[in-house]
Amino acid sequence: EVQLLESGGGLVQPGGSLRLSCLGSGFTFSSYTMNWVRQAPGKGLDWLAGISVGGSTVMYADSVKGRFTISRDNAKNTLYLQMDSLKPEDTATYFCAGAHLDIYCSTIFPLGMDYWGKGALVAVSS
Numbered sequence: 456e457v458q459l460l461e462s463g464g465g466l467v468q469p470g471g472s473l474r475l476s477c478l479g480s481g482f483t484f485s486s487y488t489m490n491w492v493r494q495a496p497g498k499g500l501d502w503l504a505g506i507s508v509g510g511s512t513v514m515y516a517d518s519v520k521g522r523f524t525i526s527r528d529n530a531k532n533t534l535y536l537q538m539d540s541l542k543p544e545d546t547a548t549y550f551c552a553g554a555h556l557d558i559y560c561s562t563i564f565p566l567g568m569d570y571w572g573k574g575a576l577v578a579v580s581s
Contacts, residue, residue, distance in 0.1 A: 457481035457570050459551050464575030471541050471579070477534040477551030477572055484532040485509075487553035490568070491525060491536045493577075495547040503549075504536065505559040512558055519545075541579045548574040 463475040477489070490505040504525040505514045513525050524537040534551050553570040560567075 459553065459570055459572035461549065461551055461572045461575035464549065464577045466578045466580065467541055468581050469541060469543055469579055472537070472539045473541065473577060474538065475536040475549055475551075475575055475577070477536075479532045479534070479551075479553065479570075482553070482570065484553075485529040486555065487569070488556045488559040489525075489527055489534040490552045490554065490559055491523075491534075492550045492552055492565075492568075493545075493547035494550070494574075495544075498547075500550075500565060501547075502561045502564040505554075505561065506534070507558045514559070514561060516561070538577070541577075543579050545579050546577060548576050550574045 458480045460478045467473050491503045494500050503516050503519050506525045510527050522540045526535045551572045552568045554567045555569050
């Protein structure tokens with residue numbers, strides 16, 4: 456079965472850092488653009504970042520640009536999100552999602568997302 460399993464969430468203080476991982480299985484990971492999406496409590500889904508199938512192109516939402524870094528290791532079927540300078544407004548459930556596209560165009564979000572993980576909670580609070 457197709458699975459995307461996020462890990463690495465937890466509680467962190469403002470200004471701190473955290474790294475999320477997403478392990479894919481049951482599909483050809485290296486053929487999918489991978490993305491991070493988050494949902495704050497009581498809010499809708501927000502696309503955050505995407506990375507092309509080979510990792511050569513990355514895209515970020517303005518809200519996280521300069522603070523978050525998306526990367527992937529296709530040999531390990533794993534997607535990463537390094538989060539630095541965390542703010543309380545970053546508190547959310549973070550999902551990884553795969554799209555069978557070379558490069559994901561965020562203007563069509565949430566269209567085009569084929570697979571979704573279960574989500575990992577990140578809480579930024581002192």
